[in-house]
Amino acid sequence: MQLILNAIASAAVLAPAAIGFTLIFTLFRYTNFAAGALMTAGAFAAWQMNDLGLPIWLGGICAVAFASGLLMLSDRVVFEPLRGRSGGTLLLVSIALSVIIDNVIRFAYGTQIRAFDLPLRPPLTYAGLRFTPETLSVIGISVVATLAVGALLAFTRLGRALRAVADNPSLSSIRGLPVPRIEAAGILLAGALFGLSGTLAGLDLAIEPNLSWALTIPVIAAAIVGGLGSPLGAALGAVIIGLAEELTVAFISAPYKGAVGFVVIALVLLLRPQGLLGRAVERK
Amino acid sequence: MKLSRRLFISSAAVALTAPAYLRTGLAQSAPIVIGSMTPLTGGGGPYGPEKSDAHRAVVAEVNANGGVMGREVRLISEDSETNPEAAVRAARKLIDADKVSAILGTWASSVTLGIMPLCQEANVLQLFSGSSDYLPDGDSKGLIFNLQPLNKAWAVALADLAVQRGFKEVAFAGPKNDFAASMGESFAASLQALGGSIVGEPFYYNPGQASYRAEAEQLIRMNPPAIFMAGYVTDFIPVYRELIRGGFTGQIITLSFAVGPDFKDAVGSAADGILHGSPIPPIGKDSYDAYLKLVGIEPNGQVQNSYGCMAYDEINLCLLGMEMAKSTVSSDVAAAIRQIANGPGDRVTTFAEGKALIDAGKPMNYDGASSSADFQENGMLKSRDFALYEIKDGKDEIILTTTSDATK
Amino acid sequence: MDAYLVAILTTAAIYVILALALNMQFGLTGLMNFGVVGFYGLGAYSSGIMTETLGQPIVMGMLAAMIVGGTAGALVSLLSIRLSGDFLAIVTLGFAETMRLAFNNEDWLTRGPRGFLIMTRPVLEGLGRDATAWFILGVFLLVAAVVFVVFNRLAGSPFGRVLRSIREDDLVPATLGKNVLAYRLKAFVLGSSVMALAGSLYAHYVQTVTPDNFTTQVAVLVWMSLIVGGAGNMKGAVLGALVVTAIYEGTRFLAPLMEFLTPTQVSALRFIIIGTLLIVVVRFRPEGLLPERIVARPAARDPAPG
Incomplete structure (x- = not known):
């Protein structure tokens, strides 16, 4: 049980970013390896605000806005001119972008490790389960965000428009949808989710520029496992990745935990290429 | 050509x-x-x-x-x-x-x-x-x-400290790198020489991960009275946080450079009670103070840089x-x-x-x-001066200084 | 400075070989192998184990590297044969990361994080420091030249044309009765074994390999070489590797011009420059410095070797 709770707590950090990743993938068909860098940028933004004296939740809102703006900026400068290029090119470019963001952070903040102004406390115990208030709020925020984004995509006009554009941009355009504006909304939303995940990661881990690569892999793994294009799938994927990691450490070998994400991805791609909750995605 | x-x-x-x-x-x-x-x-x-x-x-x-x-x-x-x-x-x-x-x-x-x-x-x-x-x-x-x-010299002093404090059964954890791997071997040998032993297998994890909760949980499940952690500050902070938040109440023994000002800022009062030791600059010695002043740091009786x-x-x-x-x-x-x-x-x-x-x-x-x-x-x-500390009220309090002789 | 140029050229030669190998996989066939560094590391360790642990001569080390690299390439390729595009990229990236973890954790074989010391070198005994450096450079250039000639030949052969048609659209060659999977497998194995060969050369050149030698950063540099030089063109791959090495090394000399920055900031700035350059090239010269020219030639005399 503790294992499952821990897996959910890890998943809560990853889930919003995985949804952001899947959103970008379905809209533009590329693997954005800058996911971790955007999260790290978000974490630093939140920390900066917290350090200036703002409460963490306000810092988190700033982080959401900042990451959103940063993704928008990078899309306008980097990705937009490259629309229609192969997925490989864009993947490579996103790695380059990630290198740039990481090093801008390092340039500005150095390599010191930072943490939010938050007391470190022993856990509460309930029914044999150990948990901390932070864990609960991380899970709570994450669940709310996931459901909200899910509802947004499922029930609102914007959500339907987003899905239509993701399915077929040219058809949507013919049907009179303002495609560029809808894409922009999708980018802002994805960026906000990266920022949120970054803040949650900051609550859970140390904040340092080296974090980004370690965050990227599980986020992408969660999105693929859940099925690209499905926000709830991404959340479920995050839980599965979290659980797989817990089990590996407990029963196989802790140092190999880093490989878990990849092994799960490989298995899913081989056995059920559309992911758990995804529809078949055209792969090019 | x-x-x-x-x-x-x-x-x-x-x-x-x-x-x-x-x-x-x-x-x-x-x-x-x-x-x-x-x-x-x-x-x-x-x-x-x-x-x-x-x-x-x-x-x-x-x-x-x-x-x-x-x-x-x-x-x-x-x-x-x-x-x-x-x-x-x-x-x-x-x-x-x-x-x-x-x-x-x-x-x-x-x-x-x-x-x-x-x-x-x-x-x-x-x-x-x-x-x-x-x-x-x-x-x-x-x-x-x-x-x-070298590692051998550190391990002797730390094992000694653990046993003095009544911990003969100590678990070992550290990142899988050159430093921690040979530290693990040396520490186990030193502890055995004092009649103690390592709890379970030495526990290695991969540094540079996004989350260490699973690793901490594994250590908690082993339930050792004390854990010696040979980590660097980048991995020690998140592992330590997870240990505390996971409810670990045993003794933590670690190396001083992992619990420097960065660490204390990051975890606050939860740092209290940690035992740590390492080769140290001779605090208060004129040459050390001269160095600190040269790089613009005020000596404060604590280990810095x-x-x-x-x-x-x-x-x-x-x-x-x-x-x-x-x-x-x-x-x-x-x-x-x-x-x-x-x-x-x-x-x-x-x-x-x-x-x-x-x-x-x-x-x-x-x-x-x-x-x-x-x-x-x-x-x-x-040889090098070696000090053992306990963190009290967010400050390193010296327990013991020894000079470790590496030529033995 | 001369000795430094020799050292840079030696490193560049290794990157040339890696870029050529990747060009076989990606440039010609369109297979996105982001696990370059996995095969490279596998080659380095296989070769080291062959010469140090088993006491064989260096040629055996190189051979072992190619066999192990090729076999691993075949396995990865068979596992992910139906995947294409970025999915193959992710799986191969995962392969490389898993290999690095294995190098780090299987101490009995690789000495783990302590690093594997390699005494065997591809030189004659008794040469001085400078002569040794030149000799090694000569050996590496020779290997690079051989790889270039063979791959360039293959690229122009019927084999190469089938690979290109697979890259463009695998339905066409399939309809023409070509076994697409077998061709993809061959291209991937060929590339992987040459990457492992580069790893073997590297190991005997630097003489200490540790798992940290084989991080994704190396793969990014190789990819950068290929994209900058011009994917699909073997000459482009060579040029790209030279340009990227020049940029990577050249940015070092910027540091003295920026005394007002801390060394950490200078180092961060270097990476920012490298990342930006890559994006700029992709944006403004997507076909690379030497674009691929597909010339319809009459069928070459020699059939594609397997």
């Missing part, structure tokens, strides 16, 4: 005539070039800047007072990226393009060992801080000096060695460093004091900011 032949001949010519240059007046004014290779990015990122700052500060001061042998010292900084692949490239540039006489400041043992074949081949001196027990193996020319004691003070000794020893040898030829400089570091002679703590003695023709014994800096034949330290 014509071009390469010409290049070959000209490079051979340069190599052959180099000693001749040294005797001319022209060479007297040419700067002495020294490489500073520190981990500015990667896993060592938190420790690199203080090392490179120490190098820079000493060189600036020495240059302001007339340089070494009347020549200006030029320090060239490179980033090892805490990665031997990058470090080897950087070392090639330092050795072959900048023609450095020495490379100072490497930190990770993998990096120090990685560039050692190049340095040996090109007769370049290495002064560094590293604790892998394998470091002496790569040196066949007597060109290395290590300001950090535990790697920076070693870098301070690296550069001082290197420059004094050149001044005394009146040469930058590495074997001469290494011989001079042995005399300067081990004495006997008058105590000196800075380059300026040492230069005065050299000018007066007197012997000296360098006493450093990190230790007394006395070396064995293989370039490893003879």
Whole structure:
């Protein structure tokens, strides 16, 4: 049980970013390896605000806005001119972008490790389960965000428009949808989710520029496992990745935990290429 | 092939005539070039800047007072990226393009060992801080000096502390790197010699992960009365947080550099109760305070810049060695460093004091900011001060200082 | 400076070989192998184990590297044969990361994080320091030249044309009765074994290999070489590797111009410059410095070797 709770707590950090990743993938068909860098940028933004004296939740809102703006900026400068290029090119470019963001952070903040102004406390115990208030709020925020984004995509006009554009941009355009504006909304939303995940990661881990690569892999793994294009799938994927990691450490070998994400991805791609909750995605 | 032949001949010519240059007046004014290779990015990122700052500060001061042998010292900084692949490239540039006489400041043992074949081949001196027990193996020319004691020496003192506090059963955890892996072996051996034992298997994890909750949970499940954690600050902070938040109530024993100011800022009052120890700069000693003031830090009775003070000794020893040898030829400089570091002679703590003695023709014994800096034949330290602390109210409170003898 | 140029050229030669190998996989066939560094590391360790642990001569080390690299390439390729595009990229990236973890954790074989010391070198005994450096460079250039000639030949052969048609659209060659999977497998194995060969050369050149030598950063540099040089064109791959090495090494010399920055900032700036350059090239010269020219030639005399 503790294992499952821990897996959910890890998943809560990853889930919003995985949804952001899947959103970008379905809209533009590329693997954005800058996911971790955007999260790290978000974490630093939140920390900066917290350090200036703002409460963490306000810092988190700033982080959401900042990451959103940063993704928008990078899309306008980097990705937009490259629309229609192969997925490989864009993947490579996103790695380059990630290198740039990481090093801008390092340039500005150095390599010191930072943490939010938050007391470190022993856990509460309930029914044999150990948990901390932070864990609960991380899970709570994450669940709310996931459901909200899910509802947004499922029930609102914007959500339907987003899905239509993701399915077929040219058809949507013919049907009179303002495609560029809808894409922009999708980018802002994805960026906000990266920022949120970054803040949650900051609550859970140390904040340092080296974090980004370690965050990227599980986020992408969660999105693929859940099925690209499905926000709830991404959340479920995050839980599965979290659980797989817990089990590996407990029963196989802790140092190999880093490989878990990849092994799960490989298995899913081989056995059920559309992911758990995804529809078949055209792969090019 | 014509071009390469010409290049070959000209490079051979340069190599052959180099000693001749040294005797001319022209060479007297040419700067002495020294490489500073520190981990500015990667896993060592938190420790690199203080090392490179120490190098820079000493060189600036020495240059302001007339340089070494009347020549200006030029320090060239490179980033090892805490990665031997990058470090080897950087070392090639330092050795072959900048023609450095020495490379100072490497930190990770993998990096120090990685560039050692190049340095040996090109007769370049290495002064560094590293604790892998394998470091002496790569040196066949007597060109290395290590300001950090090897793992074996640390483990004895820490195992002793654990047993004194009544912990005979201690679990071991650490990242899977060179440092922690050999620390684990040494600690287990030391603990056994005192009649204790390691709980379960030594637990290694992969550094640089996004989350360490699963690892912490595994340690909690082992339920040891105490855990010795040989981590660096980058992985120690998240693992420690997860241990506390997972409800671990046993004793944590760790290494002092993992629980520096960064750590205390990050975890606040939850740091209280941690036992830690490591080779320390002699707190309150004039040479250590002089170093801190040189880099703009106020001494506060706590361990600060535990790697920076070693870098301070690296550069001082290197420059004094050149001044005394009146040469930058590495074997001469290494011989001079042995005399300067081990004495006997008058105590000196800075380059300026040492230069005065050299000018007066007197012997000296360098006493450093990190230790007394006395070396064995293989370039490893003879001994170093070692302190054990307990964190109380967010401050390191000293329990015991010992001098670990590495020659035993 | 001469000795430094020799050292850079030696490193560049290794990157040339890696870029050529990747060009076989990606440039010609369109297979996105982001696990370059996995095969490279496998080659380095296989070769080291062959010469040090088993005491064989260096040629055996190189051979072992190619066999192990090729076999691993075949396995990865068979596992992910139906995947294409970025999915193959992720799987191969995962392969490389898993290999690095294995190098780090299987101490009995690789000495783990302590690093594997390699005494065997591809030189004659008794040469001086400079002569040794030149000799090694010569050996590496020779290997690079052989790889270039063979791959260039293959690219122009019927085999190469089938690979190109697979890259463009695998339906066409399939309809023409070509076994697409077998061709993809061959291209991947060929590339992987040459990457492992590069790893073997590298190991005997630097003489200490640790798991940290084989991080994704190396793969990014190789990819950068290929994209900058011009994917699909073997000459482009060579040029790209030279340009990227020049940029990577050249940015070092910027440091003295920026005394007002801390060394950490200078180092960060270097990476920012490298990342930006890559994006700029992709944006403004997507076909690379030497674009691929597909010339319809009459069928070459020699059939594609397997």
